[in-house]
Amino acid sequence: MKTALVHEWLTPKATGGSELVVKEILELIDAQLYALIDFESSNPQSYLYGRKIGTSFLQHFPLSKNGVQKYLPLLPIAIEQLNLTEYDLVLSSSHAVAKGIITRPDQLHICYCHTPMRYAWDLTFDYLDRTSALKGFFARYILHQLRQWDVISANRVDYFIANSHHTARRIWRCYRREAEVIYPPVQVDEFPFEAQKSDFYVIVSRLVSYKKVSLIVEAFNKLGKPLVVIGDGPEFKSIEAIAKPNITLLGSVDDITLKKYLSSAKAFIYGACEDFGIAIVEAQACGTPVIAYKGGGALETVIDMETNPDTGTGVFFPSQTVDSLIDAVNTFENLAPHFRAENCLINAQKFSLKIFQDSYQGFVDQCLNRFSSK
Template identity: 40%
Template sequence: MKVALVHDYLTQRGGAERVFELLCKYFDRADIYTSVYHASKTVDLGDRQINTTFLQQVPGTRKRFRLFAPLFYPAFRFLDLQDYDLIISSTSSFAKAVRKKPGAMHICFCHNITRFLWDTRTYLEEYGGLKKYSKALEPVLQSLRQADLIYSQEPDLYIANSSTVAKRIEKVYSRKSLVINYPIDTKKFIFSDCKEDFYLISSRMISYKRLDIAIEAFNWLGLPLVIIGDGPERKRLEAKALDNIKFLGFVNDEWRTHLMAKAKAVVITALEDYGLVPIESNASGTPVVAYGAGGVLDTQVHKETGILFKPQSPEALQTALFMAEQQQWDYHQIRAHAVNNFSEAVFFKQVRQTIEEFCGKSVIDSIELNLDLESDRALVEVN
C-alpha cells in the first residue's frame, strides 16, 4: 500500500511541524508532500525527498508564505496523489484540500481549524503588521472561508489533538473527529523531586498568552517568578514587573529542562488549543498552575498534576497559587501521569490502532511502519 504524508508548509519549526516529523519517522517509507519547503528553517527530515507544489518556485513564498494564502488551496488541489492508497494530512489550514483517487482513504491530523479565517481578529492582533489591512482583506478572507468549508469535507477521518479542537471542527466544519493527544519526547526531560523556591513561565511573549495576568498576580504576592521566552510583549511586561520577577529571555534546551525540573510549579495563563508545556512540566515531576480551559482539560488532573483556575484573572491565579503552596504533591505520580499518557510510544500505538480500526487490519498490515518507535523511553532523574 502506498502512503503519502502531506503538511501545510515546512518553513518553520512549530508544534504542528514537530507532529509531522513524528509521523514521518513512523511512516518511514511514505512519500512526503508540502506546499513550500525551507530545509534550514524547519524540522529535520533527513535525506527524504520532499515533494513541493508550484509555490516553491514563486519568489517570496518561503519567507512570506502568509501573504500568498489565496494560492495555497489551488496548489494542494494540483498535487498529483493518484498513486496513493492512504493519504495522511497534517494541517491547520490548507493540506486537507488534497485530491485522492477513488477508493483511497484520507486521514487528517487537524491541529486546529484555519485560525486566520475563523478567528481573524485574534490572528491579526498577533501579527500586528497585518492589522491595518483588515478591511481590505475581508473580501479575500470571505472567499477563503467558503473554500475552507468546501475542502473541509475532503478527509474521510479527522483526528484532533484535543477535545477543544474537536469541538471547533464539529462547529465550523460539521465533522466529527477522534481525539489523539499529541506527545512529548520524554527522554528530553529530567526529573527532580527536590524543588526550589521559584515558579516558572515558559512562553512566547504575545498578547493572547496573557502573561499580564501572571505579572499582576506575582506583583501582589511577592513570590519569585522566572520567565523564559521572548516576544513583542516583553518590554511592556518588564516595565510592569517588580523585582521578584526575573526575565531570562531565550534559554537553551538544557537550561530550560533544568528550570522546569526544579520549579515549584509551571504557570500557564493562556487559553491553549492543546499545549505541550503542561505535559513537559509533568514529565519533569512538576505540577502546573493553569487557566482551566482548552487543552489543559485533556492533560491535567486538578489537585493531582496541577491546580486549574477560573476565571482568567489575576485574582483567580492568586487563589490557585495559594492552593498550590498548600498542596502535598506526589512528584513521582505527576511524572508517571505524563509518561503513561503522553509519551511518543503511547501516541504511535494509538495512531496504529486508529488506522487499523478505520481502514482494516489488512491495510495496517500492508504498511511498513517503524515499530521501534512504540518502545517506551525512560526519563533521567536529577536531584
C-alpha cells in the same frame, strides 16, 4: 502501498507539537513528505536534512522562509496545486490548510487535525482588533472566504483524528465531522524528573497575544514572586517593558537550559486556551505541577489538586484575568505542602510516544480496512 504525508510548512522556526507529530508519523510509516514550503531539508540541524520534500509555488516567494502566513489568501490555492495522484494513502497533519489537499475517490485521506484554522475561526476578532479600518475591511472579506473554503475542504477528508477532545468538539462545531481522539506524542522519558523544587515559577511559551504571557507577568508583578519566562516572539519587548525585577526573561534557550528550569520550578504557569498544550505535559514529566487556565486541552492533561488531593497535578484558574491567576497561585501555595511530584510523572506517562504510536498505527489500519471493504 504508496503513501504521502502533507504538512503546512517546515522551517527552523516551526518546532512545535504539530512538527513532532510529523516526525513520529514518518517513524511509523514510509511516506513521501509534502509541504507548502520546506527549509528543513537544507538545515543540517534538522532530522529532515537531505530528505526530498515536495513543495508548492510559495517556496519561491520572497520572505516565505519567515512564514507563509503573510500570503494567507494564497494558502488554499497553493495546497490544492500539490499533485498526489500517484499515492494510495494520503495522510495530513493540519493546523491550517493541509487537509485541503485534492484526492481521487479511490484514495484514502486521514487527517490528524491539530486545530481548525485559527485565522478563520478562533482568532478572527483578535486579529481584526489589531488591524486598521482599511485593512480590516479587506481582512473581513478574506477571512469570510477562508471560512467557506475551510468547511468545503473538510469534506475531502475521509477520517479525522483530533489531538484532544477539546479539538474534536471544535472540529464538530466547524465542520460537523466526528473525530477520533489520539493525543500527540510527548517525549516523556527525555525530561528529567526532580522531586525537590526551587522557589520560582516558570513559563515556556511563544510570546504571542493569545498565549496570555503578558497577563501572567502582570499577575506576578503584583505577587512579587520570582518568575522565569522562556520563549521569544513579537510581544517580547512589550513584556520586557512591563516586567518588574522579580521577573526574568530568558528568550529562546537550548534544550538543556529549558529542562533545567522546567524540572526545578515550583510550578509551571499556563494562561492560554490551547487545543492540547504539550509544554503542560512536559512540565509534569519533570515532576512539576501546573497552574493553568481552566479551558481547552489543559482540562484533559492536568488533574485538579483541589478536587483530587491524592492524585492532583495542578490548580486551575477560571478566567483569563490577573486577579483570577493571583487567586490560583495563592491556592497553589496553600496546597503545595500536600503535593507529590510522582503524581505528575504518572499523569504525563499517559501521553507517551509509545501510546501515540500504537494508537495512530492502529487507527490507520482500521481505516484502511473500512475503506477497502466499501
